Amino acid sequence: MRKSKSNVGRKDARRVAVKPDLPAPNSRPLLQEALPPTSQLATLQEWLDFAEHMYARAGLALGQTATNAHDEALYLLLRLLDWPLDSDASVLDRRVAPALRIRLRQALEKRVLGRIPAAYLTREAWLGEHRFYVDERVIIPRSYFLEHLASSQLDALLTNPSKVRRVVDVCTGSGCLAILLAHHFPKARVDAIDLSTDALAVAKINLKAHGLARRVNLHASDVFDAVPPPAGGYDIILSNPPYEPSAVCDALPEEFRKEPRMALDGGRDGLTIIRKLLQQAGERLAPEGIVVIEVGGLRAAMDREFSHLDPLWLPSIDESDCICAIRADRLAAAAGGQKRTGKSRRQT
Numbered sequence: 001m002r003k004s005k006s007n008v009g010r011k012d013a014r015r016v017a018v019k020p021d022l023p024a025p026n027s028r029p030l031l032q033e034a035l036p037p038t039s040q041l042a043t044l045q046e047w048l049d050f051a052e053h054m055y056a057r058a059g060l061a062l063g064q065t066a067t068n069a070h071d072e073a074l075y076l077l078l079r080l081l082d083w084p085l086d087s088d089a090s091v092l093d094r095r096v097a098p099a100l101r102i103r104l105r106q107a108l109e110k111r112v113l114g115r116i117p118a119a120y121l122t123r124e125a126w127l128g129e130h131r132f133y134v135d136e137r138v139i140i141p142r143s144y145f146l147e148h149l150a151s152s153q154l155d156a157l158l159t160n161p162s163k164v165r166r167v168v169d170v171c172t173g174s175g176c177l178a179i180l181l182a183h184h185f186p187k188a189r190v191d192a193i194d195l196s197t198d199a200l201a202v203a204k205i206n207l208k209a210h211g212l213a214r215r216v217n218l219h220a221s222d223v224f225d226a227v228p229p230p231a232g233g234y235d236i237i238l239s240n241p242p243y244e245p246s247a248v249c250d251a252l253p254e255e256f257r258k259e260p261r262m263a264l265d266g267g268r269d270g271l272t273i274i275r276k277l278l279q280q281a282g283e284r285l286a287p288e289g290i291v292v293i294e295v296g297g298l299r300a301a302m303d304r305e306f307s308h309l310d311p312l313w314l315p316s317i318d319e320s321d322c323i324c325a326i327r328a329d330r331l332a333a334a335a336g337g338q339k340r341t342g343k344s345r346r347q348t
């Protein structure tokens with residue numbers, strides 16, 4: 001229900017972009033048409049039908065909380081009503097008390113007319129069974145890493161997963177992946193890095209809520225600039241960095257432009273942060289460690305630029321295969337090659 005294709009929910013964004021005959025989102029006609037009177041809506045089913053109709057009419061962008069309007073609207077309504085998310089179908093026949101109907105209408109106005117992402121209205125996002133606090137200071141969590149941790153694909157790349165002791169999440173945002181790592185590797189100390197102090201403030205809230213404030217250390221840093229290599233190196237360097245090319249960010253639907261631009265924008269070709277990360281990772285990795293990076297639609301670009309690092313692409317259920325793993329020995333070999341090349345250049 002909460003899965004999307006990439007950090008910008010690319011497929012959903014395209015679907016929205018081709019709606020030809022809608023008025024501009026904030027224009028007066030849409031404002032008048034978008035939310036007709038709701039006084040006749042009594043049951044949750046009636047509110048859900050209404051919400052779905054409004055989503056379609058306004059051409060809302062999806063992919064941040066769910067990939068279809070039904071799932072997102074149902075989630076939003078249940079959360080606003082404070083009714084359980086795992087309710088059975090009979091909940092649809094429940095009548096909504098008049099006082100609560102005002103709350104639903106106001107929230108739908110914000111979602112449909114203001115294009116505010118559902119997660120910013122509910123102040124939460126879910127990865128699997130894990131709940132994270134979110135607000136406009138962070139991107140809404142939707143990473144593929146959940147799938148790879150849950151399916152033990154990462155474990156399969158490690159010599160001994162039970163011996164993982166040092167892990168780092170670079171570009172941590174809300175801290176969601178650092179927290180998943182800490183849960184998955186209970187004996188590991190976790191570093192979590194972000195350049196945005198706003199994001200780190202949100203990560204701090206989540207660490208406290210998950211009881212991990214002592215085991216996960218937050219660092220304000222431009223990639224690894226302010227974080228020295230740990231003794232013995234990291235067993236895992238994980239990152240879901242900003243990787244969208246700047247031109248893609250310029251053309252994003254409004255919902256995605258409500259997220260911090262620096263969480264999405266990977267520079268001209270999307271690779272700016274990834275290049276820096278791979279350059280700094282070598283001297284920070286344990287001898288049998290791995291770097292794992294989510295790169296969205298950049299697989300071909302990665303294979304072109306980093307073929308010497310032998311990126312290994314991890315399969316995902318929807319076949320987007322957008323996470324790659326790179327081994328410490330490949331980075332070391334590349335660094336050795338660079339040193340040799342530098343030396344021979346200096347000699348000539």
Ligand SMILES: C[S@@+](CC[C@H](N)C(=O)[O-])C[C@H]1O[C@@H](n2cnc3c(N)ncnc32)[C@H](O)[C@@H]1O
Nearest residue numbers: 141143171172173194195196222223240242263
């Ligand atoms: C795609 S978001 C990922 C957030 C989180 N890990 C997740 O999966 O939801 C990328 C994060 O990278 C951070 N960031 C951008 N540039 C950075 C840099 N140069 N160094 C460290 N973090 C950076 C952003 O602030 C943002 O929180």
